Amino acid sequence: MLSQEFVSAAAIAASVLFILSLGGLSNQEKAKRAVWYGIVGMAVAILSTALGPRIGGFGWLIPMALIGAAVGVWLARKVEMTEMPQLVAALHSFVGLAAVFIGWNADMERTRVAAIKATGVSFDGLSAFATTLAHKTPAELTFLQVEVVLGLFIGAVTFTGSVVAFGKLAGKIGGKPHKLAGGHWLNGGAALLALILAIAYFNGAGFWTLFLIxxxxxxxxxxxxxxIGGADMPVVVSMLNSYSGWAAAAIGFTLSNDLLIVTGALVGxxxxxxxxxxxxxxxRNFVSVILGGFGTTQSEAAEIEGEQVAIDTGGxxxxxxxxxxxxxxxxxxxxxxxxxxxxxxxVRKLRSAGKNVRFGIHPVAGRLPGHMNVLLAEARVPYDIVMEMDEINDDFAETDVVIVIGSNDIVNPAAQEDPGSPIAGMPVLKVWEAKQVFVCKRGQGTGYSGIENPLFFKENTRMLYGDARASIDALVPMID
Known part of the structure; x- marks a missing residue:
């Protein structure tokens, strides 16, 4: 077993590695190194926690860790980059459910320790957590109850919210907003009832209050x-990421685990x-999105005239x-x-022919922040030609050709031209200002938000229908 001093030092080291990991992920060139910082930091965190003082039950702990590791390796090999948004949402749900179980268990341990105190039996042989509870003052135990309620409530919201987000991102649940009759009043009423139950719990009510909360x-x-509609799902994923962090921080306070507190605060x-x-x-209004679209109104989008004109790879x-x-x-x-x-x-073929080629990346392209940047880095596209929306948006008017590959909402001019559009006011890449626009798309379907795109009907736009990979592969040999 490791001493408490060694565990504390390991927690500091892991926290530093997590900070370096988060900082490095903001830069494409440092991203791979940043991922390794996170991996090493997590390994340090797991080992130092498992080998800490008064930690037992290795007959359960080791098999569970091995099973979890095996599932993680299987997912890493199986899940494609296209499925990363829903995978992230699913992983958030695990954190939320863990917070619920730990909250319930913490209260059971609190009750058990109180019963042992009442009988005057020795505390020898208790777990590290139970021993810590035995030496807490009444005020500290009250604070523990607050931590339990907060962690349990945030964790439960994170769990079911993440499951729904997974369903919407995976296409298993429709992307359109759905609310029960009463809408936000139901959410508010449920939150108020949970608060009343929490007060009852603080005043001596039993475990049943935590179950109902x-x-x-x-x-x-x-x-x-x-x-929340499908167009806002990228925001929802990052929001649930934040929720899972605060749930983890609450767990950290409950378990007196400094590393969980720091890590949860970082993620949150x-x-x-x-x-x-x-x-x-x-x-989007931040408060409106996190409250499920509170205060928003549904408008009618303008009708689109014209037709989509197809072109072949030769053109x-x-x-x-x-x-x-x-x-x-x-x-x-x-x-x-x-x-x-x-x-x-x-890109390599075009650049070797003397063309000035760049990429325009919208902040939420691919339904997940940085999704396109990771894919391009994976394909060894030079970092210096990958530009963010604000860096490149003014250059479209002087561009000869824009190739849009599988994008819809982020290049939709209705965001700026149609006040009635569901995405009205959303900053988009102004590709329609270029001399020619070619849209590589499987068919005439709408985007993830479910709305039509006027770009496809503009005079300077041509549609290259078909699988994007096959279409681009066919283009490469034709470049002089």
Whole structure:
């Protein structure tokens, strides 16, 4: 067993590694190293916790750790980048459910220790957590109860909310907002009832209050995320990331685990900041989104006139050969088709022909922040030609050809031109200002938000229908 001093030092080391990991992930060139910081930090955290003083039950602990590790390896090999958003949502649900179970268990241990104190039996042989409880003052035990309620409530909301987000991102649940009759009043009433039950719990009511608080929080999490539309799911994922962090921090206070407190605070604060940045990028009200669209109104989008005009790869290749400035805008469709390597080959061919080629990346392209950046880095696209929306948006008017690969909502001019559009006011890539726009798309379906895109009907836009990977592969040999 490790001494408490060694465990504390390991917690500090792991926290530093987590901070370095978060900081490095903001930069493509440092991202791979940052991932390793996180891996090493987590290994230090797990080992130092498992081998800490008065930690037992290795007959259960080791098999469970091995099973979890095996599942993790299997998921890492099986899950494609296209499925990362829903995987992240699913992993958030695990953190939330863990917080619920730990909250329930902590109260059971508190009750058991109180019973042992009343009988005057020795505390020898108790677990580290139970021994800690035995030496807490009444005021500290009251604070523990507050921690239990907070961790349990946040964890339960995170669990069901993440399950719904997973369903919507995976296409198993419809992307349109759905609320029960009463809408936000139901959420508010459930939260108020949970508060009343918490007060009853603080005043001596039994375990049943915690069970009902969890049930109410489960309902709130489900109803809250069901009421958020598919277009806002990227914000929801980062918001649930924040929730899972605060749930972990509450668990840390309950278990007197400094590492959990620090790690949870890091995840919670970074997730909240990311959610705010994404809301700003999508022109969404942060409070409105986290409350399930509270205060929003549904407007009617303007009708679109005209038709979508198709083009073949030969026509696109001819335009690319004549162009000097080319911008490529990737989206979720590129990820689905796993076309990033084909796109990388096209870029190398165009640059070798003397073309100025760059990428325009929207903050929420691919339904997950940084999704497209990771795919392009994986395909070895040079970092210096991958530009964020604010860096490149003013350059479209001077661009000869824009190739949109599997994007819809992030290049939708209705966001700026149609006040009645569900995405009105959302900052988008102004690809329609270019001389020619070619949209690589499987068919004539709508985007994830379920709304039509006027870009596809504009005079300077042509549709290259088909699988993105096959279409780009066919283009490469045609570039002079």
């Amino acid at each position: 969890a049930a109410l929080a489960f309902f709130i999490g489900w109803h809250l995320i069901m009421g 604060s970074s997730g909240a900041i990311l959610s705010y940045i994404m809301c700003k990028a999508m022109n 696109v290749a001819s335009a690319l050969n004549d162009a000097e400035n080319v911008i490529i805008v990737p989206g979720y469709g590129m990820a689905v088709a796993q076309a990033q390597n084909a796109v990388s080959d096209l």
